[in-house]
Amino acid sequence: MIYTVTFNPSLDLTMDVPDCREGSVNRAVSENILPGGKGINVSIVLGNLGMETTALGFTAGFVGKEIERRLSGSGVRTDFIELSEGTSRINVLVRADRETKVNGCGPEITEKALGLFFEKIDRLSDGDTLVLAGSIPSSISDSIYEDIMKRLSGRGVMIAVDATGDLLMNVLPLHPFVIKPNHHELGEIFGVSIKSWEEAVPYARKVQEMGARNVIVSMGSLGAMMVAEDGKIYHDTAVKGKVVNTVGAGDSFLAGFLFGCKTFGDYEKAFYIGNCTGGASAQSESLAKKEDVIRFLRISGRDYLG
Numbered sequence: 001m002i003y004t005v006t007f008n009p010s011l012d013l014t015m016d017v018p019d020c021r022e023g024s025v026n027r028a029v030s031e032n033i034l035p036g037g038k039g040i041n042v043s044i045v046l047g048n049l050g051m052e053t054t055a056l057g058f059t060a061g062f063v064g065k066e067i068e069r070r071l072s073g074s075g076v077r078t079d080f081i082e083l084s085e086g087t088s089r090i091n092v093l094v095r096a097d098r099e100t101k102v103n104g105c106g107p108e109i110t111e112k113a114l115g116l117f118f119e120k121i122d123r124l125s126d127g128d129t130l131v132l133a134g135s136i137p138s139s140i141s142d143s144i145y146e147d148i149m150k151r152l153s154g155r156g157v158m159i160a161v162d163a164t165g166d167l168l169m170n171v172l173p174l175h176p177f178v179i180k181p182n183h184h185e186l187g188e189i190f191g192v193s194i195k196s197w198e199e200a201v202p203y204a205r206k207v208q209e210m211g212a213r214n215v216i217v218s219m220g221s222l223g224a225m226m227v228a229e230d231g232k233i234y235h236d237t238a239v240k241g242k243v244v245n246t247v248g249a250g251d252s253f254l255a256g257f258l259f260g261c262k263t264f265g266d267y268e269k270a271f272y273i274g275n276c277t278g279g280a281s282a283q284s285e286s287l288a289k290k291e292d293v294i295r296f297l298r299i300s301g302r303d304y305l306g
Contacts, residue, residue: 001052001053001054001128001129002043002046002051002052002053002054002128002129002130002131002258002262003053003054003056003124003128003129003130004039004042004043004053004054004055004056004130004131004133005039005056005057005130005131005132005133005148006037006038006039006040006055006056006057006133006134007058007109007134007135007137007140007144008037008057008058008088008089008106008134008135008136008137009035009036009037009040009057009058009059009064009067009080009088009089010035010036010037010063010067010088010090010091010103010104010106011033011034011035011036011063011066011067011070011088011089011090011091012033012035012036012090012091012093012247013031013032013033013090013091013092013093014031014032014033014034014093014095014245014247015028015030015031015092015093015094015095016028016030016031016095016096017029017094017095017096018096019096020094020096020097020100032285032286034070035067035070035071036091036247036248037057037133037134038133038134038162038250038251039055039056039057039131039132039133039134039251040057040067040071040076041133041248041251041252041255041287042131042133042252042254042255042258043055043071043076043255044071044074044287045248045251045252045255045256045277045281046255046258046259047074047075047076048287048288048289048290049255049256049259049277049288049290050290051259051262051263052077053076053077054077054078054079055071055076055078055079056079056080056117056120056121057080058080058081058082058088058107058109058113058117059080059081059082059083059088060082060083060084060086060087060088060106060107061086061087061088061107063088063089063090064080064082064083064087064088067080067088068080081113081116081117081120083107083108083109083110083113085107085108086106086107086108087107088107089103089104089105089106090104091103091104093247105137106137107137108137108139109137109139109140110139118148118151121148121151121152122151124155124157125155125156125157126156126157127156128156128157128158129157129158129159129160129177129258129262130152130158130160131160131254131258132145132148132149132159132160132161132162132163132171133160133161133162133163133251133254134162134163135163135164135167142165142166142170143166144167145161145163145167145168145170145171146170146171149171149174149176150174153174158177159171159176159177160176160177160178160180160254160258161176161178161179161180162179162180162250162251162254164181164185164188168181168185169189169210171211172207172211173210173211174211175211175213176211176212176213177213177214178212178213178214178215178216178258179207179212179215179216180215180216180217180218180250180253180254180257181207181217181218182217182218182219182220182250183195183200183217183219183220183222186200186203186204186207186217187203189203189207190203190206194217194219195222196222197217197222197223197225197235200217200219201225201227201233204217204225204226204227205227208227208229213229214226214227214228214229214267215227216253216254216257216271216274218249218250218253218278219238220238221238221243222237222238223236223237223238223275224236224238224271224274224278226267226271228267228271230267232267232268234267234268234271234272236271236272236275236300238275238279238282239275239276239278239279239280239282239283239296239299239300240299241279241283242283243282243283244282244283244284244285245281245282245284245285248281248287249278249279249281249282250278251281252277252278252280252281252287252288253274253275253277253278254274255274255277256270256273256274256275256276256277256278256288256293257270257271257273257274257277258270259273259277260272260273260274260304264304269304272297272300272304273293273297273304273305276293276296276297276300276302277293279296280292280295290305293305294306
């Protein structure tokens with residue numbers, strides 16, 4: 001089973017306001033509401049690809065109930081802890097000449113609730129995969145990902161981490177199966193600017209030397225690259241087409257990669273499936289569907305999924 005963790009899930013409201021004027025009443029011409037959060041995105045895309053997954057995390061209030069309702073409706077199994085106070089957050093994206101995003105705060109996670117969460121984590125065993133993705137609320141220590149990995153050490157659980165800053169750096173000595181910084185985040189670690197996949201390679205290797213088994217670096221319109229634990233390097237350009245919405249594209253890449261690993265046990269196939277899955281999400285108002293991933297793979301000459 002693949003489990004995903006989202007500490008601060010959300011409902012993401014996107015509104016298209018072509019003639020948005022500051023200080024005035026504006027009207028949207030279209031809008032869309034989707035459950036959000038990096039781990040949740042991974043679960044949704046895995047479900048779209050036909051792989052069973054369970055979303056873990058915390059919800060609260062009427063927004064939390066709607067998040068669960070929408071996830072259940074899309075076929076994602078949930079096992080959230082419902083908090084007794086506060087409400088899950090609503091994030092708003094206004095698309096005009098420029099995009100403006102406002103993220104909500106989310107509820108406080110208590111020590112009692114965190115204890116219940118660890119009880120769920122402790123049930124994971126050999127053969128399971130855990131995805132730790134995204135930022136965390138201020139009520140939780142930034143050692144939380146490290147704490148989770150230490151609890152699961154030696155149990156045969158494969159752990160993927162998609163995070164930045166201390167959340168990422170703290171887990172490297174614990175040898176996560178895969179990490180997925182973008183090129184800006186990788187550059188920030190070493191105080192450099194990375195502008196091509198070739199420039200990313202030595203820094204990806206350095207992170208690997210710090211403990212990560214596989215390092216994927218997403219680079220937006222420039223595509224992506226990967227340094228695998230066997231030393232092989234893979235890279236690919238971005239899928240050609242009109243970019244509609246980049247939110248969730250990186251999470252989709254990770255979902256596609258994990259799907260490929262589970263399905264084929266082959267890093268090369270997993271990498272290219274991941275890249276096409278990320279591209280399929282970037283060119284859609286929602287998250288990648290399997291038929292779109294298959295289409296992009298065929299265009300690239302890699303008909304892995306038939």
